[in-house]
Amino acid sequence: MxxxxxxxxxxxxxxxxxxxxxxxxxxxxxxxxxxxxxxxxxxxxxxxxxxxxxxxxxxxxxxxxxxxTTNETSFFRDLQPFEALKKVILPELIARRSLSRQLRIWCAACSTGQEPYTIAMLIEENFPQLAAWDVKILATDLSTQVLERARSGRFNQIEVNRGLPSPLVVKYFQRNGMQWELCERVRNKVEFRQLNLIDAWPAINTMDIVFIRNVLIYFDVQTKKDILGKVRNKLRCDGYLFLGGAESTFSLDDSFVRTEVEKASIYRLKGYDDPVLPTRAVKAASVRA
Missing domain, CATH: 1.10.155.10 (Chemotaxis receptor methyltransferase CheR, N-terminal domain)
Structure with missing residues (x-):
């Protein structure tokens, strides 16, 4: 070349x-x-x-x-974040949002949709009470091509085999030729939109949970700072940020504090004291990261 x-x-x-x-x-x-x-x-x-x-x-x-663009993804990728979501974070948010009965979750750089669909299935399996709530899962990506695939909810055998437990395949997927098709009920829980992370985000509402995993590693330092700053402005004061295992806010944005939940590193806005569940079983890291 x-x-x-x-x-x-x-x-x-x-x-x-x-x-x-x-x-x-x-x-x-x-x-x-x-x-x-x-x-x-x-x-x-x-x-x-x-x-x-x-x-x-x-x-x-x-x-x-x-x-x-790199579109590497899988169902239940790096299992710990989803264990944290199931065992601690969603129960906490359900307690805090008991009056509004509203939850907003955003998966940025969602690729072909395995991450937001994992969250949708996790909610369906473990939190039946949320069926009566206003729960929205937004999934965005730069690539219109991968978003089209994500909306279809169709995955090949290799994609289904990567991280997806067999009982969930049986319960939520149907074989369609050489592919597996996710049931319409779960597909309808996720809204897919095209978004370039370096552009403005006027259409992104305030979020309770933001997943922006394994994407910051592809950007330079200033771009990482800009994106984290925009995430900060879109995250509720008691919200949660998930980054990839090789990513951190350290030396990029000191508004965030790392917290360990179910062996997963979660980021929260500095200075927030939980008024609802102050004795929750989590361990705050001693340094910002």
Whole structure:
């Protein structure tokens, strides 16, 4: 791959999606963009870049950015966050929201939907009382292509095998040819929307729980700070933030304090004292992270 072409793709992805691509990632660009070049009727990545250079930002540029996003996900990924959600966090929030009977959960960078659907099934299985509440699960992603897949609720055998317990497959999925289709009742619990995390978030309401896992690692420091600052403004004062296992707010935003819940690291806004369940079985970390 020519250096000039690599730099064009790198700059495009950084400016439009804040994705950081180092020179050693050139192999990744080639593996992801060569199929796109063929689909577009172009012989090489050089031809693809040449076509983009001759036009203003448009559909083709968007397809390139989507191709360069990482869409790794699975059901019940890193099990501990979902154990924390089931055993501590949702029970606490149900107690606090007993008057409003309203819960708002947001999964950012949701990819093909396994994370929000995991939360929807977890609620269905463990909190039947929430059927009478106003519960909304919002799932967003940059890629319109993966959102289309997510809305369909269809997953192949490999995707179903990754983290999804067999009883839940039997209960909530139906075989449809070579794929498994999630039941409509669970699909309807999740609203999918397109959102670029580096843009403004005017349509995002205040949230009780925010999942933004395994995405900050792809951004530079300033972008991480900007995103965490926007999360802070969208999180209720007693809300919960979930990051990926390799991610942290440390040295990025000191408004958050890390708390350990069921062996999962959860982030809360600094200075909040729980007025409802002060003796809950959680251990606050001694340092911000």
């Amino acid at each position: 020519e250096t000039a072409d690599f730099e064009y793709i790198r700059d495009l992805c950084h400016q439009r999606a804040a994705i950081v691509l180092d020179l050693e990632k050139s192999y990744l660009i080639e593996s992801r963009l060569q199929p796109l070049a063929r689909t577009e009727g172009l012989g090489t990545i050089a031809d693809l870049v040449a076509k983009m250079r001759t036009t203003g930002y448009g559909t083709l540029h968007g397809k390139v950015i989507e191709a360069m």
